Amino acid sequence: MLLEIDNLYVNYKSYWYTLKVLNGVWLKVEKGERVGIIGESGSGKTTLLKTILRVLPQNGIISKGEIRYDGRNILKLSDSELAKIRRKEIGMIFQDPMAALNPVFKIRDQLYDILKYKMTTEGHNPSSKELYEESLRIFNDVRLPDPDRVLESYPFQLSGGMRQRVMIAMALASAGKLLLADEPTTNLDVTIQDQILKLIHRLVVEKNLSIILVSHALGMVYQMTDKVYVLYAGDIMEEAETRKMFNKPKHPYTQLLIASTPRLSSVGVGEGIRGKLPDYRNPPAGCRFAPRCPYVMDKCINTKPSRIQLSAEHTVSCYLYD
Amino acid sequence: MQDDIILNVSDLKKYFNTAEGVVRAVDGVSFNIRYGETLALVGESGSGKTTTGHVIMGFYSPDDGKIIYKNRYDLSAPMKKRPLELKRDIQIVFQDPGTSLNPKRLVKDIISLPLLIHKTIDKRRIYDKVAELLEYVGLSEEFMFKYPHELGGGEKQLVAVARALAPQPSFIILDESTSALDVSSQAKVLNTLVKIQKELQLTYLLITHDLGVVRNISQRVMIMYLGKIYEEAPTEKFFKSPMHPYTQMLLSSIPTLSEEDEKIKPKGIESIGEIPSAVKPPNGCRFHTRCPFAKPVCSQRDPPDIVLDSNHIVRCWLYE
Numbered sequence: 001m002l003l004e005i006d007n008l009y010v011n012y013k014s015y016w017y018t019l020k021v022l023n024g025v026w027l028k029v030e031k032g033e034r035v036g037i038i039g040e041s042g043s044g045k046t047t048l049l050k051t052i053l054r055v056l057p058q059n060g061i062i063s064k065g066e067i068r069y070d071g072r073n074i075l076k077l078s079d080s081e082l083a084k085i086r087r088k089e090i091g092m093i094f095q096d097p098m099a100a101l102n103p104v105f106k107i108r109d110q111l112y113d114i115l116k117y118k119m120t121t122e123g124h125n126p127s128s129k130e131l132y133e134e135s136l137r138i139f140n141d142v143r144l145p146d147p148d149r150v151l152e153s154y155p156f157q158l159s160g161g162m163r164q165r166v167m168i169a170m171a172l173a174s175a176g177k178l179l180l181a182d183e184p185t186t187n188l189d190v191t192i193q194d195q196i197l198k199l200i201h202r203l204v205v206e207k208n209l210s211i212i213l214v215s216h217a218l219g220m221v222y223q224m225t226d227k228v229y230v231l232y233a234g235d236i237m238e239e240a241e242t243r244k245m246f247n248k249p250k251h252p253y254t255q256l257l258i259a260s261t262p263r264l265s266s267v268g269v270g271e272g273i274r275g276k277l278p279d280y281r282n283p284p285a286g287c288r289f290a291p292r293c294p295y296v297m298d299k300c301i302n303t304k305p306s307r308i309q310l311s312a313e314h315t316v317s318c319y320l321y322d
Numbered sequence: 323m324q325d326d327i328i329l330n331v332s333d334l335k336k337y338f339n340t341a342e343g344v345v346r347a348v349d350g351v352s353f354n355i356r357y358g359e360t361l362a363l364v365g366e367s368g369s370g371k372t373t374t375g376h377v378i379m380g381f382y383s384p385d386d387g388k389i390i391y392k393n394r395y396d397l398s399a400p401m402k403k404r405p406l407e408l409k410r411d412i413q414i415v416f417q418d419p420g421t422s423l424n425p426k427r428l429v430k431d432i433i434s435l436p437l438l439i440h441k442t443i444d445k446r447r448i449y450d451k452v453a454e455l456l457e458y459v460g461l462s463e464e465f466m467f468k469y470p471h472e473l474g475g476g477e478k479q480l481v482a483v484a485r486a487l488a489p490q491p492s493f494i495i496l497d498e499s500t501s502a503l504d505v506s507s508q509a510k511v512l513n514t515l516v517k518i519q520k521e522l523q524l525t526y527l528l529i530t531h532d533l534g535v536v537r538n539i540s541q542r543v544m545i546m547y548l549g550k551i552y553e554e555a556p557t558e559k560f561f562k563s564p565m566h567p568y569t570q571m572l573l574s575s576i577p578t579l580s581e582e583d584e585k586i587k588p589k590g591i592e593s594i595g596e597i598p599s600a601v602k603p604p605n606g607c608r609f610h611t612r613c614p615f616a617k618p619v620c621s622q623r624d625p626p627d628i629v630l631d632s633n634h635i636v637r638c639w640l641y642e
Contacts, residue, residue, distance in 0.1 A: 004525065040504040040506060041504055115349055131535025144459070159596055161596050162596075180392060189366035189367055189531065190366070190531060190533075190572060190575045190576060191366065191571055191572060191575045191593040191595070193575065193577075194574075194575035194576075194577075194593045195594070196594050197577065206545065216504055216505070217578055219576065219577030219578050219579045220577040221578050221579070222577065222580075223577045224577075230457060231465070242612060245543075245581070246578075246579060247358070254581070257505065257507060258579070259509075260505040260508065260509035260536070261505045261579055262505075262507045262508075262509075262512070262532070262534030262535055262536065262538045263537070263578075263579065263580065263582070263583055264533065264534060264537055264539060264573075264576065264578060264583045264586045264587075265582040265583050265585070265586050266582070267538055268538065269508075269509040269512055269538055269539065270509050271506070271507030271510065271511035271513065272476065272505075272506050272511075272513070273505055273506040273507070273510075274510075275474065276473070276475075276476075276477070277474070
């Protein structure tokens with residue numbers, strides 16, 4: 001087991017109120033496994049990834065839970081141990097490369113910074129020629145054309161697809177074991193998205209990385225992963241092997257979500273899901289999907305359903321299967 | 323002009339002057355829309371699809387070309403010169419309801435504004451009408467007294483749809499109207515759009531990059547790339563036998579959700595390259611820089627319109 005999250009609670013505190021976002025999240029990632037997390041925007045997907053790297057904003061409080069990475073509890077590590085993991089083992093591709101890259105430094109400065117830090121801590125002080133060669137190597141990895149121009153550019157001078165490739169190159173420089181990808185293609189056109197996904201897929205296989213791919217684009221998760229978790233309003237609703245999840249979803253939320261996705265082969269989409277995400281200041285006490293669920297029962301409202309193991313590769317949290 | 327055509331666009335051009343040079347956003351586009359149909363205008367960012375829609379709306383006047391609406395109105399005249407009845411008849415639903423709805427107004431005020439401007443209804447009955455419009459898009463009367471921030475994304479977009487319906491238009495431009503929404507709320511909006519179109523006999527111009535949405539609500543599809551239209555076909559045919567290499571590339575790039583969908587994707591073509599700058603578009607066929615089947619002629623001359631059958635048109639040298 002590479003990563004195991006158990007009973008994780010994360011709140012965002014402000015002066016007036018507390019947003020209770022993650023509500024006992026659990027998750028397992030094996031070595032080399034490709035894991036997807038799906039759910040609507042605002043369901044806590046990004047918060048979960050940020051918690052794994054412990055890069056939550058200052059008001060984000062981890063109130064309970066455990067994140068075991070390679071046998072160690074990430075939540076108890078010292079800053080220097082954590083820095084080592086971020087530097088060499090876990091890399092993250094952020095959603096919006098324009099926001100993640102520094103707008104006032106050239107790509108060269110930002111990339112060299114990462115490479116230099118990494119090499120120096122390995123006890124080797126790189127010359128600028130070595131840094132340049134290493135940059136060319138990793139740019140070649142992500143199939144970035146015209147690397148010399150890219151190095152001399154500021155982020156705004158690159159196209160969206162190229163910025164995302166730069167981001168992936170940077171993330172890979174520090175992802176030795178696990179890659180966290182947070183909606184890696186949301187702002188890209190479909191033809192570019194396809195190129196980027198194939199690129200990530202190839203790199204993950206080549207380097208035998210584990211990946212957690214977070215997305216609300218279900219097709220992407222279907223194509224790229226072995227196992228899927230459904231996250232709704234901070235709760236894991238269902239876990240299953242990818243084909244099983246998309247062919248035979250069990251949780252009402254998953255069923256409605258998948259039925260809502262437009263298909264190419266047929267006309268007609270499901271009726272969608274009424275209502276909206278709950279208010280995190282005062283979330284439902286029981287199942288967090290209860291207010292929107294067409295099959296809601298009395299017990300759903302008061303107590304949170306526990307995990308039910310349907311088969312070896314399928315787990316659901318819903319009273320319908322009790 | 324035929325009687326069943328509501329909008330006729332011919333050789334439309336719209337250029338923008340920028341610091342880098344002249345951007346040829348729309349560069350010679352011609353098409354017809356028939357009464358009661360949904361025509362999808364599909365393209366990637368920078369293809370000029372939104373500019374086309376906005377020129378029809380009157381946000382910009384075209385540099386060249388003609389737009390004739392309902393056989394009698396000339397839409398190439400500037401917005402200010404359009405008669406009120408024409409403005410009433412063409413409405414638009416924007417991409418992001420978070421920014422297209424005034425955050426400081428109640429839903430009832432948002433929807434009643436066009437009613438007041440166009441005086442389509444007696445003032446005393448105005449809130450009855452608002453309630454009726456809300457019910458029409460599947461929202462209850464209680465929504466009248468809510469602010470946009472109290473609504474979910476899908477509900478907000480439905481309010482925007484109700485606002486567009488308020489002045490009783492016959493033509494609505496849907497400018498990426500569902501792309502900012504989650505699939506769960508997108509489904510509701512799509513179903514509502516289909517329902518009201520049937521009941522009110524509306525005509526839609528659907529501007530989108532999402533071919534899944536196209537499949538579900540449109541009857542005809544046009545593919546736009548760098549300011550030009552390269553393929554035009556009825557939806558069924560479009561998905562069954564896409565002809566232009568760009569269309570094939572687009573379709574093959576979609577991440578699908580099932581085996582059946584996977585079968586529809588064209589084989590033997592892979593997405594490469596990026597859309598070039600619209601300041602210096604490639605000569606000849608503008609797609610030739612990314613086309614795996616490009617021939618010498620493709621980079622020299624514009625491809626001709628090739629009519630495969632009465633309503634499937636492709637502009638590509640391969641089919642010459």
